[in-house]
Amino acid sequence: MYGGGYVDEKERAKDPIIKDDPEKLAIFEARIAAGEKVEPSDWMPADYRKQLIRMIEQHAHSEIIGALPEGTWITRAPSFKRKMAIMAKVQDEIGHGQMLYSACETLGKSREEMLNDLISGKSKYSNVFNYPAKTWADVAVIGFLIDAAAIVNQVLNSKGSYGPYCRALERICYEEAFHLKQGHDAFVALAVGSPSQRAMLQDALNRWWKPIIHFFGPSDKMSVHTERLMRWKVKMASNDDMRNQFLSTYVPKIRELGLTIPDPDLKKDEVTGEWTFGDPDWDEFFRVINGDGPCNKERLAVRWWAAEHGKWVRRALLNPNEKYVVPLA
Amino acid sequence: MNIISLDPRVNRMGLNTDETGAPISANEEGSTYEVFHQKKKGAQHTHVGIVHAPNPEMAILMAKESFARRGQTSNIWVVKSSDVYATSYEDADMFDTTPEKVHREASAYKLRDKIENYKEQHNG
Numbered sequence: 001m002y003g004g005g006y007v008d009e010k011e012r013a014k015d016p017i018i019k020d021d022p023e024k025l026a027i028f029e030a031r032i033a034a035g036e037k038v039e040p041s042d043w044m045p046a047d048y049r050k051q052l053i054r055m056i057e058q059h060a061h062s063e064i065i066g067a068l069p070e071g072t073w074i075t076r077a078p079s080f081k082r083k084m085a086i087m088a089k090v091q092d093e094i095g096h097g098q099m100l101y102s103a104c105e106t107l108g109k110s111r112e113e114m115l116n117d118l119i120s121g122k123s124k125y126s127n128v129f130n131y132p133a134k135t136w137a138d139v140a141v142i143g144f145l146i147d148a149a150a151i152v153n154q155v156l157n158s159k160g161s162y163g164p165y166c167r168a169l170e171r172i173c174y175e176e177a178f179h180l181k182q183g184h185d186a187f188v189a190l191a192v193g194s195p196s197q198r199a200m201l202q203d204a205l206n207r208w209w210k211p212i213i214h215f216f217g218p219s220d221k222m223s224v225h226t227e228r229l230m231r232w233k234v235k236m237a238s239n240d241d242m243r244n245q246f247l248s249t250y251v252p253k254i255r256e257l258g259l260t261i262p263d264p265d266l267k268k269d270e271v272t273g274e275w276t277f278g279d280p281d282w283d284e285f286f287r288v289i290n291g292d293g294p295c296n297k298e299r300l301a302v303r304w305w306a307a308e309h310g311k312w313v314r315r316a317l318l319n320p321n322e323k324y325v326v327p328l329a
Numbered sequence: 330m331n332i333i334s335l336d337p338r339v340n341r342m343g344l345n346t347d348e349t350g351a352p353i354s355a356n357e358e359g360s361t362y363e364v365f366h367q368k369k370k371g372a373q374h375t376h377v378g379i380v381h382a383p384n385p386e387m388a389i390l391m392a393k394e395s396f397a398r399r400g401q402t403s404n405i406w407v408v409k410s411s412d413v414y415a416t417s418y419e420d421a422d423m424f425d426t427t428p429e430k431v432h433r434e435a436s437a438y439k440l441r442d443k444i445e446n447y448k449e450q451h452n453g
Binding site: 102116308 | 398410
């Protein structure tokens with residue numbers, strides 16, 4: 001799931017524009033424009049590499065951290081069938097994280113550095129996972145709507161220019177189809193269930209709606225960085241366009257079940273097809289992404305614990321004479 | 330400060346926020362292996378990605394978990410990334426003339442007209 005496609009524009013704006021060899025840059029841009037994929041050993045602009053590392057790394061972290069709120073519910077899934085499904089999904093998410101770390105590694109950042117940057121809080125992950133999954137209905141909302149939002153992002157990114165990332169995403173998107181379907185299935189089961197099941201689902205939807213609107217990030221102005229990243233097919237659509245695509249597909253699927261979206265200002269302009277929505281409290285978004293959300297500390301502490309307690313296994317198996325080589329693809 | 334979670338399993342870890350840092354040392358994750366996956370016996374092995382592992386046996390185990398969770402698998406190969414010797418994309422022009430070498434294609438040899446011609450002259 002979890003294309004944490006949102007990269008903080010403020011953080012990005014701080015990066016200097018690095019000057020590349022203009023001749024090489026022109027050839028590179030012509031190749032991208034012609035729809036060619038970039039492979040790890042190819043020349044690439046310094047900023048292309050840097051922005052891709054940030055984006056793929058953040059995506060990988062989102063897969064790993066995203067497994068935590070759902071993992072909480074494996075032991076308390078309401079039936080054997082649901083338990084099997086959520087277990088398989090969580091395993092997939094960890095697998096996706098592994099594949100994305102590998103794709104990112106081909107750009108020159110080691111897996112160890114990425115894992116340490118996650119644990120120390122230097123690297124970000126999708127903001128939605130800093131919220132708790134309080135009831136089983138939260139799992140249904142995450143599995144249906146957060147996965148759906150992530151798929152919008154991932155399908156777009158799989159058409160991007162960096163070969164290893166695209167290949168990982170194609171495999172990921174294939175598995176996501178199951179995630180979305182099992183999430184929708186769990187969502188519908190509660191929606192057509194008893195009054196208390198419906199109430200539980202509505203309550204979860206109320207709590208998750210703002211984080212869902214936050215998922216794609218704030219409206220992004222066409223900064224120099226963004227414009228270049230779109231030309232280089234690193235970023236494939238603006239945050240607003242992705243959110244719009246998500247709302248157009250999924251708002252009807254929520255409303256057909258008679259559920260209420262907790263935003264009276266949410267509406268679609270039938271002429272332009274664009275959605276407008278009430279203020280989702282972007283201050284809260286920035287507060288949470290910068291570490292002050294309900295679960296940030298717990299998520300990172302759990303990762304720290306896993307790294308710390310797995311250390312002896314890694315050390316026992318390690319071959320000290322081994323030299324690291326950047327993988328091929 | 331102790332972390333209080335909704336998840337009893339997390340609470341049992343006795344986590345607190347003072348323990349942070351960078352617990353993973355350089356190269357602790359091991360080398361990478363390129364993974365080749367064969368769907369059906371008799372089909373070709375296809376490169377599907379890489380795994381990190383400290384040895385080939387573990388690489389097979391990781392490859393199974395990463396690339397054989399769905400559909401059919403009959404066989405997996407792992408090859409250390411450092412053992413792969415490859416051409417460079419910069420030298421791809423060495424393959425440029427290949428499409429011109431039509432004499433290697435069956436379609437370049439047209440005989441039917443000659444045969445028909447012969448038959449017309451000798452049997453007609």
